[in-house]
Amino acid sequence: xxxxxxxxxxxxxxxxxxxxxxxxxxxxxxxxxxxxxxxxxxxxxxxxxxxxxxxxxxxxxxxxxxxxxxxxxxxxxxxxxxxxxxxxxxxxxxxxxxxxxxxxxxxxxxxxxxxxxxxxxxxxxxxxxxxxxxxxxxxxxxxxxxxxxxxxxxxxxxxxxxxxxxxxxxxxxxxxxxxxxxxxxxxxxxxxxxxxxxxxxxxxxxxxxxxxxxxxxxxxxxxxxxxxxxxxxxxxxxxxxxxxxxxxxxxxxxxxxxxxxxxxxxxxxxxxxxxxxxxxxxxxxxxxxxxxxxxxxxxxxxxxxxxxxxxxxxxxxxxxxxxxxxxxxxxxxxxxxxxxxxxxxxxxxxxxxxxxxxxxxxxxxxxxxxxxxxxxxxxxxxxxxxxxxxxxxxxxxxxxxxxxxxxxxxxxxxxxxxxxxxxxxxxxxxxxxxxxxxxxxxxxxxxxxxxxxxxxxxxxxxxxxxxxxxxxxxxxxxxxxxxxxx
Ligand code: GLN
Numbered sequence: 001x002x003x004x005x006x007x008x009x010x011x012x013x014x015x016x017x018x019x020x021x022x023x024x025x026x027x028x029x030x031x032x033x034x035x036x037x038x039x040x041x042x043x044x045x046x047x048x049x050x051x052x053x054x055x056x057x058x059x060x061x062x063x064x065x066x067x068x069x070x071x072x073x074x075x076x077x078x079x080x081x082x083x084x085x086x087x088x089x090x091x092x093x094x095x096x097x098x099x100x101x102x103x104x105x106x107x108x109x110x111x112x113x114x115x116x117x118x119x120x121x122x123x124x125x126x127x128x129x130x131x132x133x134x135x136x137x138x139x140x141x142x143x144x145x146x147x148x149x150x151x152x153x154x155x156x157x158x159x160x161x162x163x164x165x166x167x168x169x170x171x172x173x174x175x176x177x178x179x180x181x182x183x184x185x186x187x188x189x190x191x192x193x194x195x196x197x198x199x200x201x202x203x204x205x206x207x208x209x210x211x212x213x214x215x216x217x218x219x220x221x222x223x224x225x226x227x228x229x230x231x232x233x234x235x236x237x238x239x240x241x242x243x244x245x246x247x248x249x250x251x252x253x254x255x256x257x258x259x260x261x262x263x264x265x266x267x268x269x270x271x272x273x274x275x276x277x278x279x280x281x282x283x284x285x286x287x288x289x290x291x292x293x294x295x296x297x298x299x300x301x302x303x304x305x306x307x308x309x310x311x312x313x314x315x316x317x318x319x320x321x322x323x324x325x326x327x328x329x330x331x332x333x334x335x336x337x338x339x340x341x342x343x344x345x346x347x348x349x350x351x352x353x354x355x356x357x358x359x360x361x362x363x364x365x366x367x368x369x370x371x372x373x374x375x376x377x378x379x380x381x382x383x384x385x386x387x388x389x390x391x392x393x394x395x396x397x398x399x400x401x402x403x404x405x406x407x408x409x410x411x412x413x414x415x416x417x418x419x420x421x422x423x424x425x426x427x428x429x430x431x432x433x434x435x436x437x438x439x440x441x442x443x444x445x446x447x448x449x450x451x452x453x454x455x456x457x458x459x460x461x462x463x464x465x466x467x468x469x470x471x472x473x474x475x476x477x478x479x480x481x482x483x484x485x486x
Pocket of ligand 1: 126172309421
């Protein structure tokens with residue numbers, strides 16, 4: 001059910017918030033043993049929150065925008081009093097004493113917390129397999145990964161375990177799992193949504209955003225979570241426009257650019273390419289003008305990101321030293337061995353790999369050759385986008401070069417895993433808003449995602465184009481035999 005429909009049904013008394021929550025909880029009980037999308041289900045709190053909404057309805061109070069909507073939250077967003085693990089042994093027992101701004105805004109607008117979802121450890125990965133608490137399965141085919149790092153949130157929405165979820169996106173972690181699971185995932189402009197209370201991975205790239213079953217629902221949630229936050233110094237002061245009122249405005253006159261370098265890439269699956277190009281044709285029939293654009297440095301994004309993101313991560317993760325909070329080894333003899341052993345035992349292999357790469361890239365002899373050079377390439381990538389947006393309003397690419405891969409298939413070769421972020425990373429490097437939404441299915445019946453990228457702070461147009469494509473294509477109604485299998 002869409003958020004707007006829930007709101008209407010609640011208002012009319014056709015359903016209660018308690019019933020909405022109960023429905024989700026029983027769905028979770030039925031399917032989550034197979035999926036492992038949730039690390040924790042906050043059943044009691046969800047029922048209590050729902051009761052408060054029902055009481056408010058009974059008292060005739062006006063309801064806030066997300067009243068009664070059951071949400072799942074990626075477990076790297078701090079929730080006061082609710083364990084927040086980042087899917088790491090390091091934070092296995094961490095109960096935050098404060099609430100992240102985004103979740104606080106959700107609860108203030110009436111949303112209900114159903115539970116916390118699985119992710120790759122500290123959001124480092126593309127498959128949710130690096131979680132210390134077991135991987136999550138793709139609801140369309142349990143032998144496949146749901147994508148990552150927000151795989152738990154994507155799978156939960158796809159399997160109908162919640163109405164919506166939040167994830168975080170540093171290099172594609174909202175959009176890639178959205179595409180693998182056949183749902184909508186939005187990464188807002190860097191700074192549009194507060195990062196306060198999001199456990200930091202790479203601070204110049206991280207951004208929080210929603211997973212939903214429709215673009216209109218994404219717009220509803222962005223409306224609530226967007227806006228300046230004095231507690232996040234990188235949060236933008238720009239006013240928050242109305243994201244829902246212009247979803248149906250005419251598209252005629254808009255120009256959509258197909259990024260040549262993505263479609264020419266040899267790693268792109270032919271089925272994905274075909275489906276995304278068919279989606280572009282459909283957009284054309286809705287009145288937009290299609291043009292081919294070139295972003296010559298687009299494919300350098302991956303090499304750039306894998307210097308910058310680990311560098312920032314190595315600094316951000318220095319705080320887990322066994323002293324202040326988090327895991328502490330029991331075996332130590334002195335301060336040095338305590339820190340060393342705590343980090344050795346508390347972090348998994350992918351996190352250690354990133355810390356090593358980042359520390360190397362920032363070390364005195366190499367910082368010019370790696371980190372500073374990567375920052376220069378980042379500027380070139382941003383300039384490519386600036387040039388492209390002189391001619392077009394929106395850019396279009398596939399979200400991921402392939403559909404969901406099989407569990408374990410990239411684990412032995414981290415670089416092949418990194419390549420699955422090829423098409424999503426450039427938007428993070430340039431700070432641009434981008435959305436993934438379903439555009440079709442491959443021969444195995446797995447969802448394919450299309451990515452639309454907007455100019456800085458142009459979420460209004462991004463959502464407008466995405467919404468009208470979604471309405472016209474009606475991908476989920478026209479899906480081949482088979483379904484989300486659970
Ligand atoms: N898959 C990418 C990585 O491992 C992106 C992760 C993310 O966006 N959090 O770094």
